[in-house]
């Protein structure tokens with residue numbers, strides 16, 4: 001084997017109160033696809049941020065040898081210059097700029113300060129060809145789907161002559177087709193000699209693409225596995241990640257049958273003045289007490305819009321149709337009304353509209369239900385601390401303190417804070433929008449068990465998910481949504497991946 | 507790593523290294539106190555002690571009053587990511603309304619004050635309307651208010667020019683001091699009630715800090731190392747004590763200072779302890795998340811602007827009372843002083859961050875600069891330049907320290 005392109009030795013990185021990385025070593029061979037896996041908070045993102053100079057030299061200890069040289073990156077610019085590009089889970093594109101402007105942002109093709117737009121567009125086209133994306137380079141990024149935006153990010157990285165491409169959970173927000181497309185692209189780049197590091201919680205994908213896999217747990221390297229020696233399979237990965245065997249990802253639930261219909265939606269239409277088009281067409285569905293109803297479909301099929309239109313309609317759609325809660329017609333003007341009526345919505349976009357990132361864990365958990373811990377409008381700080389500590393334990397939020405800002409939590413733990421916030425509201429109907437996006441297998445199991453516990457206590461859950469195994473593993477009944485319409489309803493006994501995919505693409 | 511370890515680690519350092527660490531970690535918060543302290547020392551030296559004389563400090567605090575109440579309201583406005591430019595001329599206009607009500611209509615002070623405060627609230631709500639309901643940027647909506655209130659001020663003062671206020675009880679607000687208790691034999695030459703209040707404030711402060719620390723420890727939260735905690739208590743007690751002593755040696759607490767302290771106390775309480783306060787900061791931190799959490803964002807905008815209007819009215823009352831008249835230019839540039847005070851006091855333009863108490867320090871910084879430079883008879887042109895530089899420095903420092911943390 002050649003000399004590795006990257007060798008990180010004895011990396012230790014501390015944050016106030018947390019040792020995120022302890023003596024981590026990490027080696028990547030030239031031209032391979034190397035996957036990095038581990039539980040939420042294991043330190044994957046932190047390791048990559050150390051590598052790319054987000055945490056500058058001096059703020060960690062240990063050595064980075066890249067391309068045969070010891071590197072001391074003081075900023076992302078330094079690592080970019082050395083040929084490292086990192087794509088964060090949160091896309092860093094500017095929605096109102098065009099594709100080509102985004103690709104060359106910060107790296108403009110210019111003579112004496114004047115940008116040569118013709119050359120820019122020409123080269124942008126080449127980059128887009130390389131990532132096999134057929135969009136007009138003059139389109140605005142805002143108008144592309146997430147999958148395509150992801151590809152634009154990669155094009156942007158490629159435009160900088162990248163030797164090592166790092167992707168932090170690139171497929172978390174992608175549907176199966178887009179994911180497959182992206183993985184193909186990575187294989188293509190491997191042919192061209194680009195080395196890739198990919199972080200992912202989707203083990204199937206890891207197994208299908210990785211040449212080798214490194215597992216991190218609690219800030220330490222557990223092992224590096226070689227796929228070509230057949231060392232990589234789901235069981236082994238889970239065992240190393242979680243530290244124990246997990247034989248069934250979807251916990252069994254004793255179904256005692258369901259109660260009455262609690263939510264009934266009829267002839268539901270939504271017109272979006274902002275988009276200037278109809279986003280929901282004639283939706284009919286119902287949910288019974290104690291039932292988990294899955295909403296399957298492709299990314300962008302209108303499921304989030306449906307959830308929000310029910311949940312007090314914060315986007316200001318023009319609605320028509322009927323919504324009955326316990327057989328009483330309701331007209332929610334704002335989320336406040338829906339919450340009061342017993343509906344909760346856990347957003348798919350935790351950073352954008354789920355959490356107040358600059359506030360701490362306890363403030364986020366109590367935000368939607370401050371009245372419960374207040375007397376005469378005065379918040380009882382002690383009650384707040386007790387509540388937050390309870391959730392920290394019961395759903396296992398990994399943090400040094402409930403006074404930690406949520407911006408400093410790992411992605412998966414942020415998701416748990418979101419969940420805790422809505423559990424504290426104790427709703428009758430819990431709408432979960434992509435509840436396990438970016439969550440590790442162990443935590444997924446915990447969340448699934450929690451869902452089972454909740455429905456056995458009589459709560460009803462609407463689960464929007466783009467991951468078919470999850471929909472099939474957890475739901476009692478499944479609706480399939482496509483282009484703002486419900487194209488099918490399947491009881492769980494009759495549901496199969498093939499049927500759902502067929503209905504989802506109608 | 508467990509919390510226990512964290513605390514032990516926190517405690518293991520020596521006193522000096524602890525102090526350095528804590529100063530470094532909280533530099534943003536302490537910087538404005540340090541800045542205020544430095545400014546005071548510099549002016550004290552440059553004016554050979556005149557600046558920290560009882561008389562001048564008392565004056566300084568009275569001048570801070572009408573800016574400080576605006577800065578308190580402005581802090582919350584900036585926390586929810588808005589701005590209100592109309593407050594200066596609104597204060598001027600409502601001050602003139604108060605003057606007219608007192609002088610021409612002969613209404614008593616006790617009726618005029620609530621009336622003007624209510625008018626202030628209404629004006630604030632009107633500014634909030636296009637912002638909350640139509641999504642108009644508050645910069646534009648309040649710029650319109652700036653023009654309208656400026657015009658209104660000139661309309662109401664057009665006939666008479668300056669309106670003289672001869673109501674003594676009204677003029678007392680900006681010029682008189684709280685009464686003293688009868689002499690008891692000792693300390694006859696100082697203002698004893700002021701002294702008593704100062705001592706009570708220190709006692710209450712020390713008590714609540716100790717209680718607070720106890721609760722935190724019982725929940726195993728991180729607290730300051732013990733020595734530094736004591737140092738903090740001593741330092742703040744000494745500062746408050748010194749100010750009290752200096753004031754007590756002059757005329758004691760003025761009504762303006764009492765009002766200012768009350769406003770800060772109430773706003774501090776509301777912003778840190780109540781559901782409303784939490785909602786305000788959540789809306790500032792992430793409006794979308796706040797709305798999806800069932801907070802009525804529009805309502806919060808109305809409340810914050812309404813409160814801003816009320817405080818503008820209060821500012822106008824304090825100013826008119828201090829001058830014992832309403833002038834055609836009253837309120838000019840108040841809004842900029844208030845905004846500057848809020849920024850110096852640590853509010854962040856990105857929203858969701860900023861303390862009411864900080865804005866008072868910011869207001870003190872800004873008035874200290876004016877007052878000190880006036881004492882040294884610095885040309886007004888240079889005064890503007892210096893104040894601008896201080897504001898720029900504060901904001902640059904803020905952005906810089908936030909980024910590095």
Ligand SMILES: Nc1ncnc2c1ncn2[C@@H]1O[C@H](COP(=O)(O)OP(=O)(O)OP(=O)(O)O)[C@@H](O)[C@H]1O
Nearest residue numbers: 015020040041042043044045046408409410411412
């Ligand atoms: N800026 C920060 N300040 C304090 N602690 C941090 C900060 N960033 C990360 N951490 C902590 O470091 C640990 C590792 O976090 P990291 O984001 O690397 O996890 P991760 O493996 O990427 O997890 P996930 O799969 O959930 O994204 C976590 O315990 C996290 O709380």
Ligand SMILES: [Mg+2]
Nearest residue numbers: 044045410411
């Ligand atoms: Mg991560």
